[in-house]
Amino acid sequence: MKLFHTADWHLGKLVQNVYMTEDQAYVLEQLLRDIETEKPDAVIIAGDLYDRAVPPTEAVQLLNRILKTVVVDLRTPVLAVSGNHDSPSRLNFGSDIMKSAGLHMCGEFDCAFEPVVLRDEFGPVHFYLVPFADPATVRHALQQEDISSYDDAMRAVVERIKPRMSPGARNVFIGHAFVTKGGGAEPNTSDSERPLAIGGAEHVSSAHFGCFDYTALGHLHQAHHVGVETVRYSGSPLKYSISEEKHDKGYLIVELDKDGKATFTKKPLAPLRDMRTVEGYIEEIERQERSDDYIYVRLLDELPVLSPMERVRAVYPNAMHVGQNSVLQHLSGSAEQAEGGGKAGMDMLSLFRSFYKDAKGADVSEETEQLFLQVLREIDREEGERHEAHQADDDGVRAV
Amino acid sequence: MKLFHTADWHLGKLVQNVYMTEDQAYVLEQLLRDIETEKPDAVIIAGDLYDRAVPPTEAVQLLNRILKTVVVDLRTPVLAVSGNHDSPSRLNFGSDIMKSAGLHMCGEFDCAFEPVVLRDEFGPVHFYLVPFADPATVRHALQQEDISSYDDAMRAVVERIKPRMSPGARNVFIGHAFVTKGGGAEPNTSDSERPLAIGGAEHVSSAHFGCFDYTALGHLHQAHHVGVETVRYSGSPLKYSISEEKHDKGYLIVELDKDGKATFTKKPLAPLRDMRTVEGYIEEIERQERSDDYIYVRLLDELPVLSPMERVRAVYPNAMHVGQNSVLQHLSGSAEQAEGGGKAGMDMLSLFRSFYKDAKGADVSEETEQLFLQVLREIDREEGERHEAHQADDDGVRAV
Numbered sequence: 130m131k132l133f134h135t136a137d138w139h140l141g142k143l144v145q146n147v148y149m150t151e152d153q154a155y156v157l158e159q160l161l162r163d164i165e166t167e168k169p170d171a172v173i174i175a176g177d178l179y180d181r182a183v184p185p186t187e188a189v190q191l192l193n194r195i196l197k198t199v200v201v202d203l204r205t206p207v208l209a210v211s212g213n214h215d216s217p218s219r220l221n222f223g224s225d226i227m228k229s230a231g232l233h234m235c236g237e238f239d240c241a242f243e244p245v246v247l248r249d250e251f252g253p254v255h256f257y258l259v260p261f262a263d264p265a266t267v268r269h270a271l272q273q274e275d276i277s278s279y280d281d282a283m284r285a286v287v288e289r290i291k292p293r294m295s296p297g298a299r300n301v302f303i304g305h306a307f308v309t310k311g312g313g314a315e316p317n318t319s320d321s322e323r324p325l326a327i328g329g330a331e332h333v334s335s336a337h338f339g340c341f342d343y344t345a346l347g348h349l350h351q352a353h354h355v356g357v358e359t360v361r362y363s364g365s366p367l368k369y370s371i372s373e374e375k376h377d378k379g380y381l382i383v384e385l386d387k388d389g390k391a392t393f394t395k396k397p398l399a400p401l402r403d404m405r406t407v408e409g410y411i412e413e414i415e416r417q418e419r420s421d422d423y424i425y426v427r428l429l430d431e432l433p434v435l436s437p438m439e440r441v442r443a444v445y446p447n448a449m450h451v452g453q454n455s456v457l458q459h460l461s462g463s464a465e466q467a468e469g470g471g472k473a474g475m476d477m478l479s480l481f482r483s484f485y486k487d488a489k490g491a492d493v494s495e496e497t498e499q500l501f502l503q504v505l506r507e508i509d510r511e512e513g514e515r516h517e518a519h520q521a522d523d524d525g526v527r528a529v
Numbered sequence: 530m531k532l533f534h535t536a537d538w539h540l541g542k543l544v545q546n547v548y549m550t551e552d553q554a555y556v557l558e559q560l561l562r563d564i565e566t567e568k569p570d571a572v573i574i575a576g577d578l579y580d581r582a583v584p585p586t587e588a589v590q591l592l593n594r595i596l597k598t599v600v601v602d603l604r605t606p607v608l609a610v611s612g613n614h615d616s617p618s619r620l621n622f623g624s625d626i627m628k629s630a631g632l633h634m635c636g637e638f639d640c641a642f643e644p645v646v647l648r649d650e651f652g653p654v655h656f657y658l659v660p661f662a663d664p665a666t667v668r669h670a671l672q673q674e675d676i677s678s679y680d681d682a683m684r685a686v687v688e689r690i691k692p693r694m695s696p697g698a699r700n701v702f703i704g705h706a707f708v709t710k711g712g713g714a715e716p717n718t719s720d721s722e723r724p725l726a727i728g729g730a731e732h733v734s735s736a737h738f739g740c741f742d743y744t745a746l747g748h749l750h751q752a753h754h755v756g757v758e759t760v761r762y763s764g765s766p767l768k769y770s771i772s773e774e775k776h777d778k779g780y781l782i783v784e785l786d787k788d789g790k791a792t793f794t795k796k797p798l799a800p801l802r803d804m805r806t807v808e809g810y811i812e813e814i815e816r817q818e819r820s821d822d823y824i825y826v827r828l829l830d831e832l833p834v835l836s837p838m839e840r841v842r843a844v845y846p847n848a849m850h851v852g853q854n855s856v857l858q859h860l861s862g863s864a865e866q867a868e869g870g871g872k873a874g875m876d877m878l879s880l881f882r883s884f885y886k887d888a889k890g891a892d893v894s895e896e897t898e899q900l901f902l903q904v905l906r907e908i909d910r911e912e913g914e915r916h917e918a919h920q921a922d923d924d925g926v927r928a929v
Contacts, residue, residue, distance in 0.1 A: 183583050186618040193618075197625040218586040218593075223623045225597040226630045232623070 130249040133164065135380040136175035136305070136347025137365035139214065139321070141188030143180075144369060144404075144423070145449040150187045155401040156366045157195050160380065163396065164203050167382065171247055172199055175347030175363065176212025176261055176305030182219065196232060206231040208245055210260040212305040212347055213325055217260060238262035240270045242290050246298075251387035255298045257290050257341075261305040261348075263325070279325060280312050283333045291340055299389035302341040305348050306333045310356040319350045319376075321369035335360045342389035351376045352395060359391050368404040371425045371449075402447060411437065417444050426451045477505055530649040533564065535780040536575035536705070536747025537765035539614065539721070541588030543580075544769060544804075544823070545849040550587045555801040556766045557595050560780065563796065564603050567782065570654075571647055572599055575747030575763065576612025576661055576705030582619065596632060606631040608645055610660040612705040612747055613725055617660060638662035640670045642690050646698075651787035655698045657690050657741075661705040661748075663725070679725060680712050683733040691740055699789035702741040705748050706733045710756040719750045719776075721769035735760045742789035751776045752795060759791050768804040771825045771849075802847060811837065817844050826851045877905055 138157070142149045164172060179188055199205050209232075211220045221236025233245045235258035244255035267282035268274065271289065276282050283306060294300055307325055312334030325331035325348075335356040338344040344360040350373055352364030363381045368374065379397040386392075404423040407414060411434045414426065424445040428434055430453070437451045481501050485493040493501075538557070542549045564572065579588055599605050609632075611620045621636025633645045635658035644655035667682035668674065671689065676682050683706060694700055707725055712734030725731035725748075735756040738744040744760040750773055752764030763781045768774065779797040786792075804823040807814060811834045814826065824845040828834055830853070837851045881901050885893040893901075 186616065189622055190618050193622045193625075196623070200626050201629075216586065218590050222589055222593045223596070223627055223632070225593075226600050226632050227623055227626045229601075230626045230629045232626050 130171075130247070130251075130254050130299075130385045131167065131169045132301070132343075132345075132383040132385070133160070133167075133169045133172045133380055134175065134345045134361065134363045134383050135160065135173065135366060136345075136363050137177045137212070137350055137369075138174065138192075139177055139180040139365065139367075139369055140192050141180045141184035142321075142369055144321075147423070147447070147449070148185070148187070149367065149369070150185075150191060152367055152401045154191055156378075156398040157191070159398050160366070161195065161198055161203070164199060164205055169205060169382070170249060171206045171208055171256075173256075173301075173303055173345045173363075174207065174209040175303055175345050176210050177214045177347055178209060178212070178220065179215050181214060182216035200227075200230055200232045204231070206233065206245075206247060208233045208256050208258060208303055209235070210258050210303055210305055210347075211236045213261045213323060215261075217262075233258060235260050238266050238270055240289065242286075242293055244293075244298075244300075251299075253295070253298045254301060254385060255295060256301045256303060259286055259302065259304045278330045279306060280333050280337075283337050287337045287340065294340065299342045299385055300340065301385075302338055302344040304344070304346055306346065307331045307348055308333045308335050308338075308344075308346055308355050308360065308362075310335050312336075319370050320372045321365075322348060322350055342385060343383055343391045345383070352379065352381065358393070361393070366398050367400055368423075371404060371406060374405055404449075407445070411440060414441060415444060419444055419446075421445075421447050424448045428453045430454065478502065530571075530647070530651075530654050530699075530785045531567065531569045532701070532743075532745075532783040532785070533560070533567075533569045533572040533780055534575065534745045534761070534763045534783050535560065535573065535766060536745075536763050537577045537612070537750055537769075538574065538592075539577055539580040539765065539767075539769055540592050541580045541584035542721075542769055544721075547823070547847070547849070548585070548587070549767065549769070550585075550591060552767055552801045554591055556778075556798040557591070559798050560766070561595065561598055561603070564599060564605055569605060569782070570649060571606045571608055571656075573656075573701075573703055573745045573763075574607065574609035575703055575745050576610050577614045577747055578609060578612070578620065579615050581614060582616035600627075600630055600632045604631070606633065606645075606647060608633045608656050608658060608703055609635070610658050610703050610705055610747075611636045613661045613723060615661075617662075633658060635660050638666050638670055640689065642686075642693055644693075644698075644700075651699075653695070653698045654701060654785060655695060656701045656703060659686055659702065659704045678730045679706060680733050680737075683737050687737045687740065694740065699742045699785055700740065701785075702738055702744040704744070704746055706746065707731045707748055708733045708735050708738075708744075708746055708755050708760065708762075710735050712736075719770050720772045721765075722748060722750055742785060743783055743791045745783070752779065752781065758793070761793070766798050767800055768823075771804060771806060774805055804849075807845070811840060814841060815844060819844055819846075821845075821847050824848045828853045830854065878902065 138153065140153055178192060196207060199207055211217050215236070217237040220234060224234040224236060227234060238260055242257060244257050246253050246255055248254070262282065264276050264278055264282045267285060268276040271285055273285050276285055309332045312332045338360050342359065346360065346362045349362045350365040350369060352362055354361045361381060364376060364378060366378055366380060368376060368378060377397060378400065379395055382394040382396055384392050402422045406425045406427060408427040408429060410429050422445065424447065426441050426445070426448055428437060428451060434440065434453060437453060438448065441448045441451050478498065482493050538553065540550070540553055578592060596607060599607055611617050615636070617637040620634060624634040624636060627634060638660055642657060644657050646653050646655055648654070662682065664676050664678055664682045667685060668676040671685055673685050676685055709732050712732045738760050742759065746760065746762045749762045750765040750769060752762055754761045761781060764776060764778060766778055766780060768776060768778060777797060778800065779795055782794040782796055784792050802822045806825045806827060808827040808829060810829050822845065824847065826841050826845070826848055828837060828851060834840065834853060837853060838848065841848045841851050878898065882893050
């Protein structure tokens with residue numbers, strides 16, 4: 130049986146206030162063409178189809194169009210679970226009605242653990258669709274008081290599935306979780322993966338999945354296997370953060386032979402615009418070839434560059450961020466921008482004194498220092514308020 | 530062919546800050562039982578399934594459960610269009626996938642006008658599903674510049690449908706619009722029907738529907754026919770405003786004979802709690818039998834009643850509003866509350882002077898008048914701000 134395994138589409142995603150919809154449609158069109166050519170027996174989407182509980186209508190229309198093409202036009206079953214970014218009940222809408230047409234969408238956590246059964250020439254393959262759920266939801270659904278972590282929850286879920294597994298069938302688990310070898314913490318995460326819990330309690334041990342022939346995971350955006358070859362993340366089809374710059378994005382083709390032995394092919398998807406870092410002096414950058422990529426620029430100039438985004442966008446119209454390395458930037462308090470600067474680590478007032486002396490050749494007066502500190506406090510307060518307002522916006526639409 | 534015609538469910542509706550979800554589930558359960566007993570060939574839902582573009586999850590879960598029961602468990606096709614309260618693209622999600630299972634949900638306006646075809650022993654019945662769309666959307670979709678009103682839009686839609694109509698078939702139109710005899714204004718609207726346009730331009734003439742054997746409409750909440758017997762509103766299944774107090778709520782059973790002649794049966798749905806007005810003196814009301822109905826109380830007492838809602842809720846725990854008739858209330862400026870008062874029509878300052886004289890036996894001083902006017906201005910400003918904030922909230926989630 131040939132399966133396509135993908136996850137973490139994050140439709141409706143904004144990166145630096147830019148909607149990724151066009152970029153998402155571009156890679157998903159490639160996926161559609163591959164489905165048409167490769168004719169897989171099913172397409173697995175392991176959670177985070179949307180980026181938020183109430184996605185914008187463009188994202189709803191895009192997902193609708195893609196699923197309709199796969200299920201109705203290409204007659205390929207889709208097996209999907211909701212991730213921590215999706216709204217369980219919104220994604221679940223119509224799922225019982227769509228089953229008969231081949232769309233198996235498991236939005237809400239349900240302890241029935243009834244597998245979706247597909248068949249090939251070697252017999253049935255049982256798919257267990259387990260959407261993202263926090264420990265409290267699983268504890269309540271399974272009526273099992275000893276569940277307090279994500280790892281407890283997953284162990285309990287798999288323990289419930291085991292006695293239902295049919296000995297003659299091959300078995301595939303589809304889930305959305307932070308799975309690591311033995312459940313330990315891993316450093317290789319991306320800024321675009323929202324943490325599930327604070328401080329390590331989000332990790333799930335890969336050891337739980339030993340009873341499945343294949344475990345198709347979503348949540349982590351880099352394609353990789355965990356512990357064994359058969360427990361895998363497909364990764365996201367696009368880079369959603371500059372911390373994913375070095376990822377090779379795409380999806381997996383998984384082939385299960387008659388005994389359930391899986392072989393893997395990683396298939397790349399070409400982005401409409403790449404996401405990458407460019408480091409250099411502003412005058413070098415201005416001589417570069419024009420590019421529509423989403424570029425994060427790190428300026429090496431010692432002296433502050435005026436209107437840097439304007440100058441950078443003449444070459445990189447979709448530049449997403451410009452970081453400056455100059456002393457002036459240190460004053461803005463951005464840790465990222467301060468990286469590599471010789472004066473990193475100095476406090477604001479010391480930096481200001483040093484800058485003033487460099488610029489004016491004299492020590493700063495007491496009055497000017499007070500004025501500087503007052504401005505700093507105002508900036509701090511405004512940033513705090515902006516941050517709070519942003520958090521409040523966020524909480525209104527997010528499931529977790 | 531036997532059809533159930535219903536509309537305007539408004540799932541997710543808040544009336545005076547009370548979610549109607551439990552009441553909606555209660556009447557829809559009756560509808561389910563009737564479908565099981567009566568075995569209609571199809572159920573028509575003529576728009577406004579939800580009350581807003583992004584309904585609360587409880588509303589999504591309720592609609593999901595009802596539709597799943599009708600389509601999957603009771604194997605009865607559903608023919609639904611979006612209304613002015615629904616989000617076209619959100620309601621449209623999965624519609625192409627759900628068709629094969631019998632859920633025909635037309636969310637987005639599409640000029641294909643491909644009928645849904647159902648059959649009985651006398652042959653095919655063609656259903657034309659036309660969701661709510663404003664004139665601009667229809668003008669753009671049909672590429673027809675002469676569409677400026679809702680009436681123009683509907684005329685154009687029906688003109689496009691006519692040549693596609695099959696002479697051997699019976700034809701049913703399903704739509705969501707403000708249809709009146711000849712397109713004139715009608716006074717009998719409810720406060721819970723959101724106007725589609727300002728000043729009469731929202732009306733659509735019933736004459737356009739002459740070519741259909743039956744026209745199943747949604748938008749107006751009172752069940753009635755328009756001009757001819759075969760152009761009908763089913764009305765909403767529940768009272769959604771006290772202005773609907775005298776409506777008999779339910780749905781329609783429509784039977785089309787072999788020639789397309791329609792006969793009608795109005796079927797009532799019993800609410801969990803009725804919505805009604807009670808008028809009387811507070812001491813009379815306190816002696817009434819306890820009731821869980823949604824009650825709007827109009828107090829007749831001449832003297833102001835202190836803590837009136839607290840006293841009313843001892844008898845009517847779900848009381849929604851208490852209107853007082855006393856002079857004090859006139860000062861609050863509510864037109865509704867001033868109804869029937871002998872001092873209605875007086876301006877605020879005159880009322881205050883009159884009240885002051887009644888209460889104190891002397892004329893109000895210049896200084897006190899200024900103080901009163903200042904307080905009035907503050908109240909006005911605060912109400913204006915609250916109203917604006919509320920409007921802003923609203924606009925964020927509403928389609929129209």
